[in-house]
Amino acid sequence: MSSEALTGVRGHQLRRILFFSLVLLTTLGALSLLSVAFQDGGTQPLELVMLILYAILTLWISASFWTATIGFAILLTGRDRYAIATADTRGAAKDAPSGPFKTALVMPVYNEDPVRVFAGLRAVWQSLVETGQHEGFEVFVVSDTRDPDIWVQEELLWRRWALELGAPARIFYRNRVENTSRKSGNIEDFCRHWGGRYRYMIVLDADSIMSGETLVEMVARMERNPGVALIQVPPVPVNRASFFARMIQFAGSLYGRMFTAGLSYWQLGTSNFWGHNAIIRIKPFTAHCGLPKLPGREPFGGDILSHDFVEAALLRRAGWGVWLAYDLGGSYEEIPPTLIDYAKRDRRWCQGNLQHSRLVLARGFKPINRLHFAMGVMSYMASPLWLIFLVVTGIAAYFQSLAHPVYFFGDNFLPVWPETFTVEMTTVLWVTLAMLFLPKLLALVLLAAKRNLRPQFGGLLRASFSVLLESLFSVLLAPVLMLFQSKFVAAILLRQNVGWPAQQRGDHQTGFAEAFGTHLTHTLIAVVVGFLSYRYVPAFFWWFTPVLAGLALAIPVSMLTSRVWLGQFARRAGIFLTPEETTQPRVLQLLEENLAAAEAPVCHSATGGDLWYQAVVDPCAYSLHTSLLPDEMPNRRRRHYLEGLIFQLQDDGVHTLKASEKRALVSHRDGLYDLHTLLWAGLRSPGSGRTPPAPVPSEGG
Numbered sequence: 237m238s239s240e241a242l243t244g245v246r247g248h249q250l251r252r253i254l255f256f257s258l259v260l261l262t263t264l265g266a267l268s269l270l271s272v273a274f275q276d277g278g279t280q281p282l283e284l285v286m287l288i289l290y291a292i293l294t295l296w297i298s299a300s301f302w303t304a305t306i307g308f309a310i311l312l313t314g315r316d317r318y319a320i321a322t323a324d325t326r327g328a329a330k331d332a333p334s335g336p337f338k339t340a341l342v343m344p345v346y347n348e349d350p351v352r353v354f355a356g357l358r359a360v361w362q363s364l365v366e367t368g369q370h371e372g373f374e375v376f377v378v379s380d381t382r383d384p385d386i387w388v389q390e391e392l393l394w395r396r397w398a399l400e401l402g403a404p405a406r407i408f409y410r411n412r413v414e415n416t417s418r419k420s421g422n423i424e425d426f427c428r429h430w431g432g433r434y435r436y437m438i439v440l441d442a443d444s445i446m447s448g449e450t451l452v453e454m455v456a457r458m459e460r461n462p463g464v465a466l467i468q469v470p471p472v473p474v475n476r477a478s479f480f481a482r483m484i485q486f487a488g489s490l491y492g493r494m495f496t497a498g499l500s501y502w503q504l505g506t507s508n509f510w511g512h513n514a515i516i517r518i519k520p521f522t523a524h525c526g527l528p529k530l531p532g533r534e535p536f537g538g539d540i541l542s543h544d545f546v547e548a549a550l551l552r553r554a555g556w557g558v559w560l561a562y563d564l565g566g567s568y569e570e571i572p573p574t575l576i577d578y579a580k581r582d583r584r585w586c587q588g589n590l591q592h593s594r595l596v597l598a599r600g601f602k603p604i605n606r607l608h609f610a611m612g613v614m615s616y617m618a619s620p621l622w623l624i625f626l627v628v629t630g631i632a633a634y635f636q637s638l639a640h641p642v643y644f645f646g647d648n649f650l651p652v653w654p655e656t657f658t659v660e661m662t663t664v665l666w667v668t669l670a671m672l673f674l675p676k677l678l679a680l681v682l683l684a685a686k687r688n689l690r691p692q693f694g695g696l697l698r699a700s701f702s703v704l705l706e707s708l709f710s711v712l713l714a715p716v717l718m719l720f721q722s723k724f725v726a727a728i729l730l731r732q733n734v735g736w737p738a739q740q741r742g743d744h745q746t747g748f749a750e751a752f753g754t755h756l757t758h759t760l761i762a763v764v765v766g767f768l769s770y771r772y773v774p775a776f777f778w779w780f781t782p783v784l785a786g787l788a789l790a791i792p793v794s795m796l797t798s799r800v801w802l803g804q805f806a807r808r809a810g811i812f813l814t815p816e817e818t819t820q821p822r823v824l825q826l827l828e829e830n831l832a833a834a835e836a837p838v839c840h841s842a843t844g845g846d847l848w849y850q851a852v853v854d855p856c857a858y859s860l861h862t863s864l865l866p867d868e869m870p871n872r873r874r875r876h877y878l879e880g881l882i883f884q885l886q887d888d889g890v891h892t893l894k895a896s897e898k899r900a901l902v903s904h905r906d907g908l909y910d911l912h913t914l915l916w917a918g919l920r921s922p923g924s925g926r927t928p929p930a931p932v933p934s935e936g937g
Contacts, residue, residue: 247318248504255302255502262298262671267291269664282632289625290664296614297671304491304675307498307562311682316497318504320457320467320559339373339436339455339515344422346380346415348442350389353377354397355830356445361406363448363823373451374434375407378426380415384848384898387411388861392847395860396835413866413903419511420527420543431518441512444471447566447823454515457561465521465556466548468507468514470496471569474816474824477804478573478745480797483706485571486812490679490693490703496562505557506604511544513567517556521547524554530594535587535728542588545612546595549605566821574746574798575713576754579720586616586724619721626783630769633776676703692815702812712793715786716758746798748791755790762787848898849890851908858912865905878907882914 270290310316341360345353357375364370377394381387394409401407412425423439431437436458438451450469457467470492473485500507525547530537540546548558572578592609595601601609680703683689684696693699766784769777777784786793796802806812816824851861870878881897893901902908 251318251504252502255306258302259295259298262302263291263295266294266298266664266667269667280632282628282635285628286625286632289621289628293618293621293625294668294671296618297668299611300495301671301675303498303502304494305498305678306501307494307496308675308678308682310497310501311493312685316501316563319500319563320461320464320561321563338434339438339451340426340430340434341373341375341440341451342378342423342426342437343376343440343442343444344378344380344419345390345442346419346422347383347386348381350386350393351834352831353390353442354393355834356443356827357407357440358397358830359823359826360440360446360448360451362826363446364451365448366822367448367452369452370406370448372455373406376426376430377407377409378422379409379411380418380422381411382415382899383895384851384902385846387899388847388851388857388902391851391860391864392857409864411864413868417527417539418541420540420547424526427518427522431522434518436515437518437521438515439512441569443570444512445474445568445823445827446513447821450564450566453564454561458515458517461557461559463557464505464559465517465551466509466514466558467561468510468559469561469564469567471510471513471567472565472814472816473571474568474814475570475827476573477800477807478798479800479803479806480575480578481571481573482803482806482812483709483797484578485814485816486693486702487706489814489816490683490699491675493562494675494679494682496560500560500562503560503604505559506552506602507548507558507560508608509544509548509558511542513569520551520554520556524556525550530591533731535731536591536594540588541591542585542612545592545605545608549595549601549608552602552605553600566823568816568821568824573744575716575794576746576750576798579717582616582717582721583724586721587728589613589616590725590728616721616725619718620725622718623722626780630765630773630776630780633773637773637775673707676707679703689815692813692818694810694813694818698810698813705811709793709797711782712786712789713797715783716755716790716794719758719761719787744798745800746795748795751791751794755794758787758790762790846890846898848902851902852911853915858908861902862905862908865903865908868904870904870907874904875907878904878910882907882911885911886914 267287267290271287316322341357343353343357354377357377361370361373361375364373377390379387379390381390390411391409394407398405398407408430412422415421417424426437436455438446438454440446446469454467454469458464472492473481473488476482476485527540527543527546529539532538551558572581589612592612596606596609596613680696680700683693683699690696690699694702762784765780766777766788769780769784803812807817847857850857852858878900881893881901884892884897885901901911
């Protein structure tokens, strides 16, 4: 090993030693303050439970605090010796570069809004074209969509775009017959069938947007570092208008870079993969990232849901580098618009992260990747642990209130005053609050130091007010999210599987009925716990009011923060402004233009009805759809099933078919041909009382 490489290894080790030492010392210091307060009369069982819980939770909080603090120092000084932006590891290549240079932009979709999907992809492609380096890229829409109407609409929108671009082909589409292994299986299917054509793939989510300049730079960094298998670019949340979403977008934009810079500081080449907005070297990915099924049944067994963490760990186990490019901009995503939708997304992620508890001690993984697994588990276990800590604290406070001090005992002539530990307990509280809220103040200090950034957040004064307002709502929302996540963890521990529902991505508002049904339990808990604590432990009640207030106000706060008009009002007032709102990036402008100019699909049906039915009857949609179906013959039992559906459609009408039955009818070329032929042979259109119209020529038919 060269002296320069040896210096780099030592530098990496020193960074991690410094970070983990700071985390450990902070945890021990906070724990010692709490333990001192429990020394009177020895540590009781409840106090011991509190100490253990507080130790775990403080370890978690201090890791986040020091990550943000170190990230603040890096961004303030502008120096990071070991960042991937300055790295060039040509001498550390595991394999000599070989194969094609093309990069695939791969977007897996599952029952998403096709108009938004293709408008976003068009914007990314248009941004690439503007760089003049789009020749090295091709686009794949790999669909796992089960809804037959959305499936056909995806095909029609893809065909329109492909016709517009013309030859040579740059845009590809396929829909899987079976969506085995969910998203990871979708990506695996792409790699197996088409991965050999490309050196890299950039994985996008359905709501991902990336600028052309960022995509080109990602490829350039991979070329400079052939020992690196994956570079993750942190996505910034954008484009939502509700008050809740704009608050999250502001927090992600202002605080996010500090945290990602801090993560990069101590993770270095053992960083994590977040599932999208990342570039992957396909050859090592296909060689090392095959995911097994976990033994047992769901939710802890079966397919690995949060596959991204595991794939990063498998690449590191094989000796490849995984980096976080915190300095790269031009990477965006869209977030749920309401508190309830945010919680629903958390429910999807919770099961996958808890599943990683089975991998923490699995053989062969690097220590940092084991830590990633543990942190993923802790990101959801922290909520029930906080809940248990609060319950135990309340019980301990109640028993303490029952004890009556004895001032004279034994032969003592003077009274023996009981010891109080108000100073220690207050210090514990302030230390915890400081670790939670000081990173927000550091973000403002960074904003004050970087004059060019201030106008992008509406100026320092408006940004400071925005931080204050965001902190207030964070205090109100935290108890609600704590109960949500605690419920999710309990359900998963009781082996309730979450499934794979599609996400709600567009702006909408929470009505009273939805808020009441979702948050009534939170409100009742606040009323009952508030009454009991005020009645029996009044001193504890006043310390507990921030938690009780958040739960008691859950219904109105959930409704209020979902309001788009309030988010728009805040924007006009300069509250929660982000750089993407102040000066809209070109790629986001292109997205807006594409959404505004969204046209009907290329096949203009003369038959009416749902899109899936157009794929049966309309010649244009039928010919396109059948050309994209795989060449496979249904077995005899499947053919009988399809024939039965055809008879049901003819006799009882379209409305009697379930979505899965409609999909079955349009999933096999032979069965679809039979149905199409029957309907165009002069039979009556099922359920409509009329015969199919004569074929009408249309573009692309």
